[in-house]
Amino acid sequence: KVGIGAVLKQKGEDNKLHPIAYFSKKLLSYQQNYSITEIECLAIVEALDFWHHYLYGKEFTVITDHNALRWLKSVKKPNSRLFNWSLKLSQYSFDIKYQSGKTNVEADCLSRSPIDRIENDSHIKIVNLISKQDLIIEQNNAIENKEAIPKRCKKENDLIVRVKNNFHKAFIPEKLRKNLIEKFHLDFGHLGAGKMQKLMSTCYFWPNLSKNISTFVNCCKVCQSNKLSRRKTLGSLSQIGPAKEPFEIISIDTIGGFSGYNSSKQYIHVAIDNFTRFAWCIASKTQSAKDFINLIKSVSSINKPKLIVADRYTGI
Ligand SMILES: [Zn+2]
Structure with a gap:
């Protein structure tokens, strides 16, 4: 035995059982020393634990090829591991049905070539x-x-x-x-x-x-x-103000890195009125004084701003 495996199935509208999830896990080195019956118990405990969110509070059936659970109940003086398992299983309400490994093919296959749980999905x-x-x-x-x-x-x-x-x-x-x-x-x-x-x-x-x-x-x-956006954090707009009326403070900034989307215009120059949050945007290929002037022109075409706050356009 190298691993444990289980299949979670649900009865569909056609009254047939359909697999909805698979579980398999490699046995750890010390678990390989368990008896077959113990491994069978482990498989049930681990599988129920793995699908706890599906199974807890639901009635379900465990199909297994071993009388492992009957054995678990019959153990006179369970050690702490077996006691733990009993405790874990007691929180679920399920029936047990026995079916030989030959007909319980999927679970059998999964246990023969287990995949580590983390990488399972x-x-x-x-x-x-x-x-x-x-x-x-x-x-x-x-x-x-x-x-x-x-x-x-x-x-x-x-x-x-x-x-x-x-x-x-x-x-x-x-x-x-x-x-x-x-x-x-x-x-x-x-x-x-x-x-x-x-x-x-x-x-x-x-x-x-x-x-x-x-x-x-x-x-x-x-x-x-x-x-790009993770690395380059754009500077926040200045803390001048707050503005008490429209066109008192206009904040401007530039966002770059837009090329490649069927346009050679890389930059968007934005002006925002601090009071009304009205925004002007201009797209351009460059980031120069000319763009700054164009942006201010379109703001000024409505009204003359009292104060312009900018952290770029060092060339001006
Ligand atoms: Zn990618």
Whole structure:
């Protein structure tokens, strides 16, 4: 035994059970010394704990291939661990149904190839990024097109993989790499390069994987603009005032970094009337005295401001 696994299922409108969540966890080294019955108990306790938010206060059925829970109740002098488990289980209301491992296939499979709990969800997502059939087709295309397959890779069940530290990493042919990185980056909400490298390298393999990921993330417009706004905190408007009437104080400032959206105008020059919060905006390619004058002109076309507060336009 290497791990524990469980499937959470819900009865649908068709009266059939549908899986809604999976759970699997590697056994820690000391847990591997547990008896089969104890491991079975552990699996139930951990799974209920994992889905506590779904199960607490609900009636449900635990399907297991062991009489572990009956055994747990029958233990005459439980040690602290068993007592803890009993206590944990007592907060749920559930029936127990026995079903052999042969028919309880999913839970059995999950326990045989457990995935660490923290990475559980993301792992399933990573593997689903690309279907095995598509990958096999593209791998075969790559071989036909004489794409270099790294020597460290070998074929296993039709799939070219690299086995390292018991991890089977699928070899990704060149054609699929960019799409895969992009899909991953977007699916995981613009994840940073470091985390992407760590997660992707557990499932996929190709030379320069890390480098390709960094290059992609460095070029992602959304990531870049977020980084920019995090780094550059714009100065707050001056604390002069408060203004008691319109056009008494006009604050002006410039925001930059807008290029690339089908326009070469990088800057927006903003003037705000401190009293009414009325704003004037001018977009321009530069940040110069000329822009300042244009901005003031459009303010002055309505009324002459008494005081203009600015922290830029040092050239004036
Ligand atoms: Zn991004």
